[in-house]
């Protein structure tokens with residue numbers, strides 16, 4: 001595999017320097033229970049970030065890195081005044097309200113006609129035995145209405161997600177792990193394991209950057225906390241020049257550490273989203289959003 005060695009080494013040096021500063025915090029981090037219940041995980045997760053960012057309230061994490069990077073926040077606020085994701089909401093609304101060939105609508109597939117419900121996803125699908133993200137629920141709906149699936153990374157899917165997120169804005173994430181189905185807890189545990197597992201040529205886990213080094217600079221970028229990582233999607237990224245999904249961002253972070261990216265809506269990514277969303281319960285939906 002070809003990669004830029006100089007860049008690779010610089011990245012390692014940057015991270016090592018950051019790590020030195022966080023030795024005290026790592027002590028705390030080790031206190032994170034590994035074999036704990038989801039509620040214990042959530043409490044430990046929040047306690048850790050409270051310690052690192054004592055001024056932030058839970059809802060502040062909705063703004064990702066802009067909750068902690070005051071300088072970047074200014075230019076971000078200016079972009080949000082004329083948001084580049086607006087056409088996606090409009091297009092999504094149109095698609096959402098267009099009847100299927102059988103005359104039915106997306107609204108027929110969801111509670112409350114599909115409005116104000118995005119904060120309840122991902123859900124545990126008992127009959128399917130897997131985690132159902134909102135994107136997957138949209139395709140499951142289409143299948144029930146005899147419509148072909150939408151490609152997860154393409155604009156129709158992203159635009160519908162943008163509209164449904166918009167219709168749920170301000171609602172706190174409210175993801176549940178049903179106790180009457182052990183498979184739900186197993187999926188959560190798999191998502192959690194993925195999050196803590198070291199991967200790629202750099203041998204980093206998600207926690208290396210977003211827990212141990214949250215708030216620290218990695219080259220020109222300050223690293224966000226994982227708390228609230230699932231509430232702002234889909235997101236228009238200036239770097240992408242378009243609006244894209246949470247799983248696309250997961251894949252990009254894996255690529256950054258020279259690990260193999262997984263496809264959108266793979267079981268691993270859905271389980272990861274389940275875990276992260278549970279950690280972020282209570283953070284309000286802000287999607288669609290913009291990020292650098």
Ligand code: HEC
Nearest residue numbers: 064065204205206209221222223224229249250253257291
């Ligand atoms: C080498 C450091 C690094 C690692 C490891 C890493 N990321 Fe990131 N991640 C970044 C940077 C840099 C950004 C952009 C700035 C920010 O929001 O933190 C980012 C952004 C994100 C965002 C977008 C946040 C938002 O508000 O839009 C998500 C979600 C995310 N990462 C998830 C993950 C997950 C899940 C993993 C583990 C599979 C991971 N990251 C591993 C560096 C990393």
